[in-house]
Amino acid sequence: MVVPNEDGSYTIFINAGLNRESQLKAYEHAMKHIENDDFQKTDVQEIEYIAHTSLPKPEPAQVYLDRIKRLQRDRQKIKRQMEQDKKRVEFIMDNCDLFKLAEHRYLYGEDL
Structure with missing residues (x-):
């Protein structure tokens, strides 16, 4: 009371x-x-x-702005990593006969 x-x-x-x-x-x-x-x-x-009713306490706007900036940095980092990985895969595909052979076997079986 x-x-x-x-x-x-x-x-x-x-x-x-x-x-x-x-x-x-x-x-x-x-x-x-x-x-x-x-x-x-x-x-x-x-x-x-x-x-x-339990309502969450509102957070200051700066908390959200900081979170958005962090997510944007993380996204850019992942994007750069994906570009590097894509270049590596393209290099392997263009320069490695074993990859082409494995791809051929996967697609057409053991008969060359």
Whole structure:
């Protein structure tokens, strides 16, 4: 239970019969009511719905911008690696009779 005090502070009462985990959940629930300024609202159903819905805390925009930059760098690195691998495969295909022979055997079997 949360009681607003005259000085603008709050008193939170937690059932002593609850185990520690349940007491922490009750405290967090009470803090949501305080943080959401629920004591100025009148719709109890809406208040409890919001208090019981776990919404993730919004992250600062910079976190997303940093993540996008990192993903772009990773993408460029992978793209460069793919180009290098493509050149290596083309070199092997153009310069290695064994590769052509293996390809021929794969496509046409053992009969040359």
